[in-house]
Amino acid sequence: MDEIQYQPTCDLKAIQARAEMYAQLRQFFAERDVMEVETPVLSQAGVTDVHLASVQALRHIGGRKQTHYLQTSPEFAMKRLLASGSGPIYQICKVFRDDEHGRKHNSEFTMLEWYRPSFTLKDLMFEVSDLLNVTIAHRFGEIRPTVLSYKHAFMDRLDLNPLQASLKNLKDTCHRVGLNLDLGEDRLGYMDLLFSHMVEPSLGFDTPVFLTDFPPEMASLAKTRIDEDGELVAARFELYIEGLELANAYDELIDAEVLRSRFEADNAERKKLGLHVMPLDEYLLAALPDMPECSGIALGIDRLLMVVTEKMKLEQVVTFPAERS
Template sequence: MMQTPKTYHPSLTLAMAKQRAEMYANIRQFFAQRDVLEVQTPLLSQAGNTDTFLQSVSANVNYLDKPTTYYLHTSPEFAMKRLLASWQVPIYQICPVFRDNETGKQHNIEFTMLEWYRPNFSLDDLAGELCELLAVVFGKPQTLKQYRYVDAFIDHVGIHPLTATAKQLEEVAKQKGLNINLGDDHQGWLDVLFSHFVEPNLGYDNPTIIIDYPPATAALANMATDGEGNQVARRFELYINGIEIANAYDELANGQALRQRFEADNAMRAKLGKPIMPIDENLLAACDDLPACSGIAVGVDRLLMVATGANSIDDVVSFNSSRA
C-alpha cells in the first residue's frame, strides 16, 4: 500500500537541495571572480511597488510604538539602486522576494531572486555576462538567441503589436479562442496574446532574449526608437523552455521622469480599484546620482527548474506558500 507523505516533509528532495546549494555557490564564485560586491538590503520597506501588474505583501509592524504598514519587497531593486547611487560600484544580491496572490507551477508568493547592477554596462554587455553565468549554471557554453518583441509577436500571433489597435488585437484573440473582455486596454491585449501564443514557444533551441518591448512596459527602463520609428523600452527578458527566467533594464536615472511613471501607475491602480502604493521618495532622491548602468533580475527557482528539468516550483523550494 502506498504511504501518504507526511505533511511536515518538504517537497524538495535532499538531492535537489544539494543542487540548489551548488548553484548558489557557483553564482557567488562567478561574481567574486568579477569583483561584483554581494550586498544585503531590507526585505521590509515603507514604500510599495506601484506596478499595476504586481501586488505587494503588506506587513503590520509597530515602529516607535506606532502601528505602521510596511511592505515586503517585490524585488530588491529600489534599495539596491540607493546603494548604487552612493557607491557607484557593481553589486549583486540573492534574496527572498514576495508577490501577493501568485500561485501555480512557476509561481509562489515567496520566491528567490538574483539581481545585479553593472555601471557603464550596455544591455548588450549585460546579455553577454548573463550568457556567461548560464554557462556556469548549465555546465556548458551557451549561445543566446536575440528576438525582437515585434518579430516574435508577428511570427506567432500574426499581427504587428505596436501598430495594431486594441480592437484589432481583440479580434485576433477571439479568432484564437480567447473570449475575454479587456476593452481598449491595448497593453492588456498584448500581454494576453504574448503569454498565450508567444512565450510557450521561446527558448527551446537556445536561451532566448526578447528585446525592444512596447513602451507601456518600460517600468524603470529607458526608452528608445527602433528602426521602424516606434518607441520601445530598452529592456530584455530571458526565456528558456517557454519559461520567463530574467528581466533586464537599461536603467532610467531620472528622478522626475520616474516620479511621473509612479504617479501614472497609481492613477491606473485607482482606476482598477487597486490600493494606491506609497512612492519610494528615497529612490527618487537617489535616482539622479545613479551612474549609467544596466541591471537584471533572475528568478533563481525557475533557473533551477530548467537546469534540473523540474516540472514545478514546488520541486525546487523547501515548502511552497500553502505549506509554509
Template structure:
C-alpha cells in the same frame, strides 16, 4: 528513542505533512548553484549586498501585488511592504557607492501560486556600471555557461518579430480593434472574461493596447520561446518600460530598452537599461497608481528615497533573475515545489 507512532514511513509515494517538497538531492544541487553564482561574481569583483525586506514604500506596478505587513515602529502602528524585488534599495546603494553589486534574496508577490509561481521566491539581482544591455546579455550568457557546465548560445529575438511570427500582426502599429479581433479569433476573449483580466472601457487607449498585447503575448508567444536555445526577447513596447529607458527602434517606433530571458517557455530574467531620472520616474509611478485605481487596487506609497537616488544614479544596466525557475530548467523540474523547501501554505 523515536516513537513508533512518529517513525518515518519509507514506503514509495509516502509523504508526511511536515516533509520538504524538494528532495535532499535537489537541495544539494540548489546549494551548489548558489555557490557557483557567488563564485562567478567574486571573480568579477561584483560586491554582494543585503538590503531590507521591509519598506514603507511599495511597488506601484499594476500587476505586481505587494504583501503588506503591519508593524509597530516607535510605539505606533505602520503598514510596511515586503519587497517584490530588491531593486529600489539596491539603486540607493548604487547611487552612493558606485560599484557593481548583486544580491540573492527572498522576494514576495501576493496571490501568486502555481506550477511556476510561489508567494515567496528567490531572486538574483545585479547591476553593472556603464554596461549596455548587450554587455549585460553577454554576462548573463557567461553565467548560464557556468551553471549548465557547457557553452550556451542565446537567441536574440525582437518583440515585434516574435509577435508577428506567432500572432501574425504588428504589435506596435496595429489598431486596438485589430488586436481584439485576433484575440477573439484565438479564443482568448472567453479566457479574458473568465479570468477577469480587466480590459476596461474607461482605461486609456495606451493601457487598453498594452493589455491586449499582454494577453496575446502570454498565450500565443511565450509558451513557444526558448525551447531550442535560451531566448532573449528585446525591444519591448514602451508601456512596459517600468524603470527602463525608452528609445526608437530601426523602424522609428518607440520601444523600451529592456530584455527578458526565456527558457523552455518560462520567463527567467528581466533586464533594464536603467532610467536615471527621478522626475520621469515619479510621473510613471503616479500613472501606475492611477491605473491601479482603475483596476480597484489600492494606490501604493511612492519610494521618495529611490526618486532622490535616481538623480545620482550612474549609467548602468540591471537584471533580476528568478533562481527557483532557473533551477527548474537546469534540472528539468516540472513544478516550482520541486526546487524549494516548502511552498506557500505549507510553511
C-alpha cells in the same frame, strides 16, 4: 484529522542543487569584482506596478504602528546603494508577490539581482550568457542565446505588429486564435494575453532567447529608445528558456521626474481599478540624480533551478511552498 505532511515538496537532490548553484553564483561574481550586498526586506514604500501586489506587514517603529511592504524586488534599495558609490553589486534574496501561486509561481521566491554601472544591455547579455554557461552548460553545452525583438516574436507567430496594433486588431487576433476573454478596453491586457498564450510558450527551446525592445508602455523602470524601424520601444530584455521567463533586464532609467510621473500614472490606474494606492519611494527618487548610467537584471533562482534539474513545477525545487510553509 488528515495526517500533516511536514516533509519538503522537493527532494534532497534539488536542495543540493540549490546549494551548489549559490556557490557557483558567488564565485562567478567574486571573479568579476561584483560585490554581494544585503538590503531590507521590509520598506515604507511598495511597488506601484498595477500587475504586482505587495504583501503588507504591520510593525512598530518608535512605538508607532506603520504599514510596510515586503519587497517584490530589492531594486529600489540597491539603486540607492549605486547612487551612494557602491560600484557593481549583486544580491541573492527572498522576494514576495501576493497571491501568485501555480506551476511557475509562489508568493515567496528567491531572486538574484545585479547592477553593472557603465554596462549596456548588450554587455549585460554577454554576462548573462557567461552565467548560463556556468550554471546550465551540463544540459545544453556551450550556450549562445538568440536575440529576438518583442515585435518580431509577435509578427512571426501572429502576423501582427504589437507596437502599431489597435485595440480592435488585438481583440480580433484573440478571437482568431480562440482566446475569447472580455478585457474591456485594456489594450495591454489583450497584448499580454496573446503573448502569454501564443508567443511565450514557444520561446527558448532550440537555444535560450533574449527577447528585447518591448512596447514603451511596458518600460516600467527602463529607458525608452527608437528601434531600427523608427518605433519607440522600452530598452529592456527578458530571458526565456523552454518557454519559461527567467530574467528581466533594464537599461536603467535615472531621470527622477520621468520615474515619478510613471509612479503617479500607475497609482492613477490603481485607483481606477479599485486597487491599493501605493506610497512612492521618495528615497529612490532622491537618489536617482546621483545614480550612474547602468544596466540591471533580476533573475528567478527557483525557475533557473527548474531548468537545471529538469523539473516542471516550482514546488519541486523549493522546500516548503506557501501551502506548506
